[in-house]
Amino acid sequence: MQVHVADHPLISHKLTVLRDERTDSPTFRRLAEELVTLLAYEATRDVRVEPVEVRTPVAAATGVRLSEPRPLVVPILRAGLGMLEGMQRLLPTAEVGFLGMIRNEETLEADTYAERLPDDLSGRQCYVLDPMLATGGSLAAAIGFLVKRGADHITAVCLLAAPEGIERIERELESIGVPVTLVVAGVDDRLDENGYIVPGLGDAGDRLYGVVD
Ligand SMILES: O=P(O)(O)OC[C@H]1O[C@H](OP(=O)(O)OP(=O)(O)O)[C@H](O)[C@@H]1O
Numbered sequence: 092m093q094v095h096v097a098d099h100p101l102i103s104h105k106l107t108v109l110r111d112e113r114t115d116s117p118t119f120r121r122l123a124e125e126l127v128t129l130l131a132y133e134a135t136r137d138v139r140v141e142p143v144e145v146r147t148p149v150a151a152a153t154g155v156r157l158s159e160p161r162p163l164v165v166p167i168l169r170a171g172l173g174m175l176e177g178m179q180r181l182l183p184t185a186e187v188g189f190l191g192m193i194r195n196e197e198t199l200e201a202d203t204y205a206e207r208l209p210d211d212l213s214g215r216q217c218y219v220l221d222p223m224l225a226t227g228g229s230l231a232a233a234i235g236f237l238v239k240r241g242a243d244h245i246t247a248v249c250l251l252a253a254p255e256g257i258e259r260i261e262r263e264l265e266s267i268g269v270p271v272t273l274v275v276a277g278v279d280d281r282l283d284e285n286g287y288i289v290p291g292l293g294d295a296g297d298r299l300y301g302v303v304d
């Protein structure tokens with residue numbers, strides 16, 4: 092897996108405020124959105140375009156436009172929803188599919204409770220949004236859904252990753268055979284005994300939307 096850790100002082104600054112336990116939900120949501128827009132710039136570096144001719148008020152010009160089929164953005168609910176608007180700001184014509192997943196806090200395995208994706212993803216560039224890549228179970232399951240529908244170009248956009256999660260995705264990708272790129276604002280030290288990223292930022296879903304039992 093190609094791992095791209097975004098290295099920019101504005102990204103580091105926003106990530107630090109996001110980590111701070113004193114940051115309230117409205118600020119957390121706004122910062123997550125801003126961060127994703129910066130990461131999306133990096134993540135879409137290889138978005139497919141095709142040549143196009145336009146006329147300026149002065150002369151003919153050759154440029155590019157996004158190719159069809161349009162890219163597909165897939166936020167993993169719940170926390171990935173907090174990244175959607177930031178991504179759409181850069182890719183307003185992308186289509187959006189949804190995956191709802193909840194990690195079982197005992198087994199740490201991801202359980203999928205919702206899936207709304209196009210049937211055929213062949214030739215589509217897919218951008219998966221999930222702020223936290225912890226054990227990697229949720230992202231691995233998401234990649235599985237996309238590959239089953241024919242996706243062969245997948246980019247994961249995350250705010251934070253743990254080395255254990257990156258290693259798991261790399262292991263699983265060996266048998267899947269589809270290249271995946273990860274664009275992330277930071278790779279932290281490790282997971283704790285509850286599968287939380289250390290130092291991380293806590294539970295991203297709860298910090299965005301509050302605690303739901
Ligand atoms: O890499 P993993 O070990 O799978 O953990 C990461 C997942 O855990 C969190 O979701 P959670 O299950 O808390 O659901 P939520 O977004 O609804 O809070 C997070 O948003 C990721 O989807």
Ligand SMILES: O=c1cc[nH]c(=O)[nH]1
Nearest residue numbers: 225287288293294295
């Ligand atoms: O650190 C973590 C791990 C999983 N899910 C989160 O929201 N945070």
Ligand SMILES: [Mg+2]
Nearest residue numbers: 294295296297
């Ligand atoms: Mg959560």
